[in-house]
Amino acid sequence: METGALQGLFNQKTTQQVKTAEFRPGQIINGKILKLYPDQVAEVQVGNQKMIAKLETPLSANERYWFQVQPGEGKVHLKVIGSGSEDKVQPGSMAKILGEFAMQPTKENLELVRFFIKEQLPVNRELLKQAAEWLSMADSRSAGQDAIKLILTRGFPVTKAAFDALYTTTKEQSLVQLMDKLEKTLDTAWNSAASTSLKQLLNEMLPSSKIMNSEATVNNLAAIWLKRKGQESQVALELLKQFGAITSKSTESNLLQQMLVRLQSLSAIGDEFPEGLNFAKNIITLIGNGDNSTARQMISNLIPEKTFLANELAESLKLLFYRTSGKEAEAKQGLQAFKQLISMVSDGESLSVLMGEKDTWRQAGVDLLKVAGQPQSGNFTGLHTQLLSEAAAKAEQPAPLQDTGTALLTDTRIKQFLSALGLSYEQQLSEVLKDGEIGKAQVSETLKSLVLRLLNENPPPAVKEAAEMVLNKLTGFQLLSQEAGPIQQLVVQIPFMLGGKTNELTMQWSGKKTEDGKIDADFCRVLFYLKLKHLDDVIVDMQVQNRIMSVQIFNENPTLRKMAEEMTPVLKLKLAEIDYHLSSVHFHVPGQSQTGRNQRSLADFYGQKDYSGVDIKI
Template sequence: MSIQDVVSKRLSGAQVNHAQSFLKPGQIVQGKIVKLFPNNKAQIHIGSQKMIAQLEASLSIGENYHFQVKTNTDVTQLKVIGEQLKDNTTDNMQKLLQELGMKATKAAISLMEQLMRDKIPFDTEQLIKAFQLLEGAANKAQAQSVVKDMIIHKLPVTDSIFQALYTKTTSEFSDQLNKLLLQLKQDANQTPLKQTLIERLASLTEHNHSNKSALIKHILTEIGSNQIYFLEAAKTTELVDKRVNFSSWKTEWQGFAKNNFENVPVQAITLTNQQLTSLVLPFEMISSEVLPTLSKLAENKGILMIQAQVLIQQFSSAINTASIHQIPLATEDFSQLKLQIEKSLLPFLFDRQQQLVNTLLQNNPTSLNQLQTMLKTLSNKQTYAQLEQLGKSANHADNLLVTKPHDQFLLQLKQVLQTTGLAHEFYVANDLPEQQSATIKSMVLQLLQHSGGQINDRAQQLIHYINGMHIHSVNESTNLLQASIQIPGEKLALNKDIQLEFEGKKTESGKIDPAYCRILFYLDLTNLKETVIDMNIQKRAVAITVFNDNMPILDHSHELKRVLKDGLHALDFYLSTITVKPLKQVDMEKETAPRKIENNSYQGVDYRI
């Protein structure tokens, strides 16, 4: 059984039971006469419920009928539609459609059979709209499933909601993101909006959006504006030879860009997996060393800026004079400069910088000029501003490369929640333009206004998918809260996207109570393949069930139990059990049977027929 089948069954189970609990005027249901009582009363069975009805029509015990819910001033009435049902379900559906004045097409009959089989109430207006949607669908079976889902959740049966749910059901989030990303990269007309959207989409899906890609973009952007901040910072930290000047730096990088990314806008640059490992950067710069090295420099920016400024104010004039006359500093001045640097600057530099400064602490004009250039770099606010910008560009991807798996997962989850646009309508309704404009959904909606052709088609599909995610994201009642979200899995080295489902008691603030909740993870792992993890929490006791058809997983679960137990304990939870079952047993874990409404006294009347 596939994970998609599992998800579908898990999602539909509880929802059907909920849908059966209320009958509304106009809805059509199937019921069975169970018992007859005096005074024209009978016990009838509708869906999972048994109730007492007042008979105002001639019905037979043990037989099934179709009823339509009517209203009255005192009790709800059930109108019989047609005659008692036969054993042939298809014939029954044909006759019901005829009674309702609708055409009995194959798709219509099939949908009706599904609704009746799963005991889902529906009304004629829903049917008319549903049949229209089915008529235009290429995949009738999938469309029927979507329409059924809409009726179960009491959603308006409209084309926009159908397209949203149909797209979400028939594709993955990563697939929609990647298809639009590909179209945008191939588009020759690159606008700022498209470039920003390319970067945002790539940050969610591309495994190769690493610090090397961010570094290349940053340097090419900087030299395009004739800025030298990165170069000077790189020379200061010995990432680049201190003798490299801006002219040779710019020429070398422009040649590098032409050879590897010709005709590709800077912000649209992405690296293939091969380039990640084989692409040699100019000046033999090692990309994996750049961000950690410059981050250390930025950590002490406050004290470094102050100390560098003091040294420049105190010794700049003497160094300039020595440079003009090509003579060394006075012995006393040089001794004082060396003492000040060793005392106030070196302690805040890491080893490589300390070594560089020591090599420059020579009393000759060339070394003194290079030392003064380095001090100016350390004293300049723009140096650190550029380093912070580079850090922000590479931060998310770099964290994914170096952090532990659970941290990678949380980073990717946070990225999805912040950038996708699931809260787009909330931002619009509450007049929050800044948050609204930063989301992928907002950018794609803008793109739809200024593009056409394949880009427009792909953009519309992504909007449908995000809308589908939004529709299924939260379902709440008075005391319970359910939430669902999809996370692109490619960047986490998974075969497919992750699907998460949360359900639990609501706290007073309306959030899920972490002490009483349930979390389901639907995964497709590289080695273990399709896997479902069911984590049930009661009074902070965590019971975990792993569904996987790779049964040797049971042997390894014992090895990881101690680590999991310690990790939960640190969060004030404790592990109660870990159980491993075959994936095929997931659908056997049935939801609690829906409540049966009985009235043993037979005194009241629930419905009148």
């Protein structure tokens, strides 16, 4: 994925420095003769390394040459195949290099040799021929070269499978785009057990504006029922029943009673429940325990300008606990007070949580959107159509940035998405096969396991192609997420909704593990890459040392610093709440201080893995 935002991201070389211990027969290197000794022995500098080498022909001191490493014991044996500097190779030398490998000096082969020479990558005849064959079948030679570089610099298997995985990973299409493409081909071309399960999983993993709008539409209709009075409230409730969001036979009192029981039964409200329900549950609990004064004060904090209403509401809520037979009016008054309380702390989403019917709620929203804006028909009155159109129109408005971000990129959602990918599929499969006993844990259904099952069913060509691309992308992430020495690395792309559109966040986490094998959150480094509609490419480089965090942000927009100033105190406060200290936030416009590196690829973003102690160099 070529992007100007990655240019000069780090002021360090991305090419691997050649070391004496890495020299292998067949490798082509560029070196400078420093000193000459008898018997054609010379001191040669290659990159930042100096070594004593045996030369096959006499050479001149202080000159640069192209060498090919030869087989031999003891000193490194070098064969001269051309002269010139690292960044300039004479055409005759290039042809001679190809001649050493018995390859024709075609345009593509010459370009390939230049690539190996520029990156100082180890190469021999078999590797060069393999690389030429792989690149001939690649749509993007630059992405193919990035994949080859990753294979050789990261020590991955030199196989077609590894190349395909890394090539797909570094290409333009993101994991989210490939998943979306696969979902569409499954909808139109194929139906099997694996495809059905896969469609369901993709639907759960991929956020979409259609799903988001459908949920928002039914939430808005629920808010009308909760917050408004008279006919509008009753018509909104009728629409919720008609489209299946709630049971059609439930009266309003029965519905409120069910919501109250559900709220009271929640012993611990987790991340997926709106914060307002915690507040309402505490008030109900206090009143149930007879602590009316504290409950009254909490309600007063919601409506400080109307203390008398808070007192009335608290008194009415007491009727929820002191009902007796024959007191239907008091019971209804208590439930209406409960409805008023929920309306004060919720915008409608609480109803689906309290009813515990998330799938039903979502489907109701889909059905609501289908008829929203259509002419009146059936039992719809003018008010039905008006409220339905109002709920749908409000759903189509982009959510505020802070609401969208916090709702869709929580740690819980990220963990769920990573777990569903199946990046540890092979490890799980190995453990299951090793146990080999009935009743042992089975491999969970993940994106990778289901894609593999689908491919085993010999699907149509379009489905097969889309599935293989997703599989290669996942395998590429697995390769890039392996341990490098003491450092554990994780590379992945995560979807989220922003402004009503699906975006993806590319994240690379690097750090040590603790003694119990968990991520060390005190010392780590995380890179975030986003491509946004107005800001274009954004890189966030976050470094954590002993829970002290520094952040660097790279973007072409020079005004981004000013735009973000008002958010920095909020960031510092939120980090302090989870015991992190923000030391600095710096903004950079890429390319201002460097020339000659106008573009960088995600291969550079993925590929850097140097480290020193706990200070990770990515």
